[in-house]
């Protein structure tokens with residue numbers, strides 16, 4: 001006896017409801033299909049049909065008992081549950097009725113006329129009960145969850161917003177927290193099945209809390225019931241999610257903690273909150289911050305040591321941009337007495353695909369050599385300030401499609417260069433201080449390159 005009490009026998013049997021309900025559905029549909037077949041092919045299937053209805057009615061009866069046990073656990077939307085319960089019961093009774101009519105079809109006259117109507121009724125009830133049952137198990141958005149936006153709008157659902165994964169743009173609730181609740185909690189905490197009277201589907205419900213009050217203490221994860229529930233030992237009976245559903249990952253738990261500690265905001269961007277490198281790593285784990293920079297996307301072979309040595313022998317400083325990256329940064333000291341020649345550049349260009357940063361500030365560059373720099377196809381940063389660069393030279397740089405940073409300050413260039421700059425479509429920052437480029441030229445450039453930051457002074 002104690003065994004039964006402890007194991008909650010109601011719930012044990014109740015869980016079989018979801019499985020068993022498929023039987024009446026199958027039998028009743030089978031009966032209807034037989035009926036149509038008999039009609040079309042003029043064959044006698046009356047016996048098979050009556051038994052199919054009987055089987056549907058009996059399995060329906062057992063499903064009702066199990067369903068009532070399951071519902072005793074509570075936490076279901078009352079209206080949906082009532083519709084489901086009563087359509088299910090009526091459907092089962094109708095199936096019994098159909099069975100008796102079918103058996104005695106020749107003797108009961110009134111039944112002949114009502115028979116087709118009852119068939120339509122039983123099928124209608126079947127669909128209504130089935131649909132509401134689906135809503136109780138999966139939430140009312142379930143059926144149309146993946147429907148295209150026009151259909152969603154038609155039935156009054158919010159259009160699906162593409163999840164933003166770019167760290168700078170992502171919203172902390174919409175793009176980070178809400179997807180976690182949806183994936184791990186909301187099968188049980190939605191408007192049709194609010195276990196513990198708690199909905200985790202929208203900001204108001206989350207802040208409202210559950211049967212024991214608020215679950216979030218704004219600014220203090222450690223004091224929050226929601227956080228406590230997900231950080232208990234998985235064997236604890238209050239641990240969330242229950243029933244052996246997939247628990248939160250360590251990263252998801254940390255993100256929820258971070259979000260609550262940051263005041264549980266619903267409309268802020270991720271970058272508006274305190275972001276440590278650790279949090280960023282956790283965000284990356286849930287898919288935020290995946291937009292790679294051009295440099296991160298480069299996957300290049302390491303440059304041969306002999307080539308590096310030859311380049312250094314020509315007076316260039318060359319080294320990996322960080323630690324053991326295969327990408328290189330190159331500089332030439334303005335104090336180096338020997339000027340850069342065509343031969344020197346030729347040697348440097350042996351590593352051209354790997355060079356991403358180049359610093360040629362404050363050195364005299366021969367105009368004829370500039371076009372060679374256009375071969376540095378992966379160049380992202382170019383410092384070429386105070387080098388006597390002319391409009392003609394700038395033209396030769398227009399092939400640097402990945403250039404994000406360009407410093408040309410202190411060079412005799414004019415508005416004639418604006419057209420060339422416009423071709424640098426990746427450009428984010430350009431220093432035009434102490435050049436001949438006019439305000440109109442700057443404006444033209446800003447109009448052409450949306451996000452460019454033009455720096456005109458120190």
Ligand code: HEC
Pocket residue numbers: 181184185186187188189195196197198209210211212213215225226229230237238240241242243245248
């Ligand atoms: C399989 C169903 C299920 C899943 C999934 C689930 N819960 Fe629950 N939750 C319940 C049930 C049942 C209760 C009520 C019993 C209880 O309080 O332990 C509950 C209660 C709660 C409560 C307490 C509400 C109150 O006021 O007492 C919180 C907080 C909670 N859940 C959070 C979560 C979070 C966060 C997740 C996702 C990580 C989650 N749950 C996933 C079934 C579930």
